[in-house]
Amino acid sequence: MSAGTLYRGREGMWSWVAHRVTGVLIFFFLFVHVLDTALVRVSPEAYDDVVATYKTPVVNVMEYGLVAAILFHALNGLRVIAVDFWSKGPRYQKQMLWTVVGVWVVLMAGAFYPVLSHTLHTLFGS
Amino acid sequence: MSAETTPATADDVSLYDVDNPAPVIEAPRKRTKKTPKSTRTNFELYGWLFMRLSGIVLVVLVLGHLLIQLVLDGGVTKIGFAFVAGRWASPFWQAWDLIMLWLAMLHGANGLRTVINDYAERANTRFWLKMLLYTATVFTVLLGTLVIFTFDPNIR
Numbered sequence: 001m002s003a004g005t006l007y008r009g010r011e012g013m014w015s016w017v018a019h020r021v022t023g024v025l026i027f028f029f030l031f032v033h034v035l036d037t038a039l040v041r042v043s044p045e046a047y048d049d050v051v052a053t054y055k056t057p058v059v060n061v062m063e064y065g066l067v068a069a070i071l072f073h074a075l076n077g078l079r080v081i082a083v084d085f086w087s088k089g090p091r092y093q094k095q096m097l098w099t100v101v102g103v104w105v106v107l108m109a110g111a112f113y114p115v116l117s118h119t120l121h122t123l124f125g126s
Numbered sequence: 127m128s129a130e131t132t133p134a135t136a137d138d139v140s141l142y143d144v145d146n147p148a149p150v151i152e153a154p155r156k157r158t159k160k161t162p163k164s165t166r167t168n169f170e171l172y173g174w175l176f177m178r179l180s181g182i183v184l185v186v187l188v189l190g191h192l193l194i195q196l197v198l199d200g201g202v203t204k205i206g207f208a209f210v211a212g213r214w215a216s217p218f219w220q221a222w223d224l225i226m227l228w229l230a231m232l233h234g235a236n237g238l239r240t241v242i243n244d245y246a247e248r249a250n251t252r253f254w255l256k257m258l259l260y261t262a263t264v265f266t267v268l269l270g271t272l273v274i275f276t277f278d279p280n281i282r
Contacts, residue, residue, distance in 0.1 A: 024241060027234035031262060034227065034270045037210075041273050044207035044282055051205050060202060067192060074189060077181045084178065114197040 011094045019076050022069040029066055060119040067111050068104075075100040173236055180229045187226040211279035220274055227270045235263040 039047040053059055079096045083089040089096070113120070142148045157163065196202055213219045238259055246252040 020237075020241060023234070023237045027238055030230055030234055031266055034231075034266045034273075038269050038273045040207060040210055040277060041281070047207045047210070054205065055202055063196060063202065067196065070188060070192065074181075074185045078185065081178050081181065111197060114201050117201050118203045 011097045015076055015079070015097050015100075018072060019080070022073040025069050026066070026073060055118055057119040057123060060116060064111070064115050067115055068108055071104050071107055071111075072100070075104055177233060177236060180233045184226070184229055184233060187222060188230065190222075191226060211277075214274070214277050215279065224271065224274050227274070228267060231263055231267045231270075235259060 036050045037047075039050055054063065076097070079093070079100050082096060083093050155164075195205060214223075239256060242252060242255045242259065246255050
């Protein structure tokens with residue numbers, strides 16, 4: 001029998017999985033991000049060169065994905081805190097997850113144009 | 127070392143006497159030569175608490191950072207050396223970025239430590255993955271701190 005059979009599925013498990021996956025992705029980005037920002041100590045040109053990659057359409061879309069990961073991790077993290085410290089937290093964990101998903105969808109819709117406007121203007125003109 | 131099981135008997139008379147003593151049950155977590163004194167601390171409790179406290183602060187710092195860098199004022203378009211120089215001219219944004227760097231790196235490193243402990247099954251693999259993680263974390267935190275403190279807008 002594999003070690004995975006104890007998992008119960010549904011909201012509790014999948015939010016935990018998503019929290020892990022987004023957390024690891026954000027940490028790897030953070031590592032790269034500190035390295036690219038460190039180029040301001042090399043020269044303005046070196047920094048502006050690497051920032052130019054952040055402005056390409058593919059990386060710009062990845063930034064939208066980064067925003068998605070960070071927003072979920074932040075909102076679900078607040079839910080985890082509520083589950084741990086609020087006496088009724090465990091009872092309402094499912095409702096809180098769907099609240100997290102709802103707020104996440106609204107914020108992602110709101111972030112769509114501002115985050116991707118650079119690419120939209122590059123590809124379709126202003 | 128291992129406790130011998132006393133053969134059970136059907137009747138209710140005592141199973142144990144001078145010739146047939148009760149099995150010795152070793153105390154749990156008995157100290158051995160390898161672990162002469164208790165190594166138990168509250169480290170994991172403080173780690174658990176740190177994840178929640180730093181998490182709350184990071185929600186504000188990171189979402190504020192994303193708002194400034196990717197949403198307001200043209201999003202990613204405006205970012206460049208001049209933009210960084212403008213922001214780091216203020217001690218407020220330097221402190222913001224410094225606290226965010228330290229909290230995010232420690233929060234992320236502790237999260238990844240948990241992930242490694244969960245999925246790396248061999249002790250050796252676990253050890254070396256965590257050494258790699260700690261090395262990368264210390265390097266990144268120190269590099270970032272150095273960059274914030276020694277930033278020179280007139281480098282050219």
